[in-house]
Amino acid sequence: MKLVHLVVGVVTIGLTGVAAAWGAWCWWRVRSSAWFWRLLRASQVAVVIEAVLGGVLLLIGDKSPGLHTLYGVLPLLVSFFAEQLRISSAQMVLDQRGFESTQAVGELPADEQQGVVVAIMQREVGVMVLALVVNVLLLARAAMTGA
Numbered sequence: 001m002k003l004v005h006l007v008v009g010v011v012t013i014g015l016t017g018v019a020a021a022w023g024a025w026c027w028w029r030v031r032s033s034a035w036f037w038r039l040l041r042a043s044q045v046a047v048v049i050e051a052v053l054g055g056v057l058l059l060i061g062d063k064s065p066g067l068h069t070l071y072g073v074l075p076l077l078v079s080f081f082a083e084q085l086r087i088s089s090a091q092m093v094l095d096q097r098g099f100e101s102t103q104a105v106g107e108l109p110a111d112e113q114q115g116v117v118v119a120i121m122q123r124e125v126g127v128m129v130l131a132l133v134v135n136v137l138l139l140a141r142a143a144m145t146g147a
Contacts, residue, residue, distance in 0.1 A: 020132035071142035082131030
Protein backbone atom coordinates (compact mmCIF):
# COMPACT_ATOMS: atom_id res chain seq x y z
CA MET A 1 0.00 0.00 0.00
CA LYS A 2 2.87 2.37 0.76
CA LEU A 3 4.31 1.72 -2.69
CA VAL A 4 0.96 2.62 -4.31
CA HIS A 5 0.83 5.81 -2.24
CA LEU A 6 4.38 6.65 -3.36
CA VAL A 7 3.70 6.00 -7.05
CA VAL A 8 0.43 7.93 -7.04
CA GLY A 9 2.23 10.75 -5.21
CA VAL A 10 4.90 10.99 -7.88
CA VAL A 11 2.26 10.93 -10.63
CA THR A 12 0.27 13.61 -8.78
CA ILE A 13 3.27 15.91 -8.47
CA GLY A 14 4.10 15.44 -12.16
CA LEU A 15 0.53 15.94 -13.33
CA THR A 16 0.09 19.01 -11.16
CA GLY A 17 3.38 20.44 -12.46
CA VAL A 18 2.40 19.86 -16.08
CA ALA A 19 -1.01 21.47 -15.49
CA ALA A 20 0.66 24.47 -13.82
CA ALA A 21 3.17 24.88 -16.66
CA TRP A 22 0.57 24.54 -19.40
CA GLY A 23 -1.79 26.89 -17.57
CA ALA A 24 0.96 29.47 -17.08
CA TRP A 25 1.73 29.30 -20.79
CA CYS A 26 -1.95 29.75 -21.66
CA TRP A 27 -2.24 32.64 -19.22
CA TRP A 28 0.89 34.28 -20.64
CA ARG A 29 -0.32 33.86 -24.23
CA VAL A 30 -3.89 34.95 -23.31
CA ARG A 31 -5.45 31.88 -24.82
CA SER A 32 -8.08 29.45 -23.75
CA SER A 33 -7.26 25.77 -23.69
CA ALA A 34 -9.57 22.86 -23.03
CA TRP A 35 -6.44 20.81 -22.28
CA PHE A 36 -5.54 23.09 -19.40
CA TRP A 37 -8.90 22.48 -17.77
CA ARG A 38 -8.62 18.73 -18.37
CA LEU A 39 -5.13 18.64 -16.84
CA LEU A 40 -6.31 20.78 -13.93
CA ARG A 41 -9.25 18.47 -13.18
CA ALA A 42 -7.06 15.37 -13.56
CA SER A 43 -4.59 16.93 -11.13
CA GLN A 44 -7.36 17.64 -8.65
CA VAL A 45 -8.64 14.07 -8.90
CA ALA A 46 -5.10 12.78 -8.37
CA VAL A 47 -4.76 14.96 -5.24
CA VAL A 48 -7.98 13.50 -3.85
CA ILE A 49 -6.88 9.93 -4.62
CA GLU A 50 -3.50 10.58 -3.00
CA ALA A 51 -5.15 12.01 0.12
CA VAL A 52 -7.53 9.04 0.33
CA LEU A 53 -4.62 6.62 0.02
CA GLY A 54 -2.79 8.52 2.76
CA GLY A 55 -5.89 8.38 4.93
CA VAL A 56 -6.18 4.63 4.42
CA LEU A 57 -2.54 4.23 5.43
CA LEU A 58 -3.21 6.21 8.60
CA LEU A 59 -6.28 4.10 9.37
CA ILE A 60 -4.36 0.84 9.04
CA GLY A 61 -1.74 2.08 11.47
CA ASP A 62 1.00 3.67 9.39
CA LYS A 63 2.72 6.32 11.47
CA SER A 64 3.73 9.03 9.02
CA PRO A 65 5.17 12.28 10.37
CA GLY A 66 2.63 14.99 11.18
CA LEU A 67 4.14 17.37 8.66
CA HIS A 68 3.72 14.78 5.91
CA THR A 69 0.02 14.55 6.71
CA LEU A 70 -0.33 18.33 6.87
CA TYR A 71 1.42 18.86 3.54
CA GLY A 72 -0.68 16.06 2.06
CA VAL A 73 -4.01 17.58 3.16
CA LEU A 74 -3.27 21.22 2.38
CA PRO A 75 -3.54 20.77 -1.43
CA LEU A 76 -7.18 19.78 -0.92
CA LEU A 77 -7.82 23.05 0.90
CA VAL A 78 -5.86 25.10 -1.61
CA SER A 79 -7.88 23.58 -4.46
CA PHE A 80 -11.17 24.22 -2.65
CA PHE A 81 -10.39 27.88 -1.97
CA ALA A 82 -9.02 28.39 -5.48
CA GLU A 83 -12.28 27.10 -6.92
CA GLN A 84 -14.19 29.59 -4.79
CA LEU A 85 -12.00 32.41 -6.10
CA ARG A 86 -12.38 31.14 -9.66
CA ILE A 87 -16.15 31.14 -9.30
CA SER A 88 -16.12 34.76 -8.15
CA SER A 89 -13.70 35.86 -10.91
CA ALA A 90 -16.46 36.89 -13.29
CA GLN A 91 -18.08 39.12 -10.71
CA MET A 92 -14.72 40.68 -9.81
CA VAL A 93 -14.07 41.59 -13.44
CA LEU A 94 -17.59 42.97 -13.85
CA ASP A 95 -17.21 45.03 -10.67
CA GLN A 96 -13.80 46.38 -11.80
CA ARG A 97 -15.30 47.54 -15.06
CA GLY A 98 -18.38 49.04 -13.43
CA PHE A 99 -20.99 46.62 -14.78
CA GLU A 100 -24.04 45.89 -12.65
CA SER A 101 -24.71 42.50 -14.25
CA THR A 102 -23.96 40.24 -17.16
CA GLN A 103 -26.94 41.77 -18.95
CA ALA A 104 -25.06 45.09 -19.02
CA VAL A 105 -22.16 43.35 -20.77
CA GLY A 106 -24.64 41.92 -23.28
CA GLU A 107 -25.52 45.45 -24.35
CA LEU A 108 -21.92 46.17 -25.37
CA PRO A 109 -20.65 45.80 -28.94
CA ALA A 110 -19.36 42.30 -29.72
CA ASP A 111 -15.66 43.22 -29.55
CA GLU A 112 -16.08 44.81 -26.10
CA GLN A 113 -18.02 41.77 -24.90
CA GLN A 114 -15.15 39.61 -26.08
CA GLY A 115 -12.73 41.76 -24.09
CA VAL A 116 -14.73 41.17 -20.91
CA VAL A 117 -14.89 37.43 -21.57
CA VAL A 118 -11.12 37.29 -22.13
CA ALA A 119 -10.51 39.21 -18.89
CA ILE A 120 -12.68 36.76 -16.97
CA MET A 121 -10.94 33.78 -18.57
CA GLN A 122 -7.53 35.27 -17.77
CA ARG A 123 -8.44 35.76 -14.14
CA GLU A 124 -9.84 32.22 -13.83
CA VAL A 125 -6.75 30.66 -15.39
CA GLY A 126 -4.46 32.83 -13.28
CA VAL A 127 -6.15 31.83 -10.04
CA MET A 128 -6.00 28.15 -10.89
CA VAL A 129 -2.37 28.31 -12.04
CA LEU A 130 -1.36 29.91 -8.75
CA ALA A 131 -3.20 27.15 -6.88
CA LEU A 132 -1.44 24.51 -8.97
CA VAL A 133 1.97 26.03 -8.25
CA VAL A 134 1.23 26.10 -4.53
CA ASN A 135 0.03 22.50 -4.71
CA VAL A 136 3.19 21.35 -6.48
CA LEU A 137 5.23 22.90 -3.69
CA LEU A 138 3.05 21.38 -0.97
CA LEU A 139 3.07 17.94 -2.60
CA ALA A 140 6.84 18.06 -3.07
CA ARG A 141 7.23 19.06 0.56
CA ALA A 142 4.94 16.18 1.58
CA ALA A 143 7.19 13.83 -0.39
CA MET A 144 10.25 15.21 1.40
CA THR A 145 8.72 14.72 4.84
CA GLY A 146 7.41 11.19 4.16
CA ALA A 147 8.53 8.32 6.32
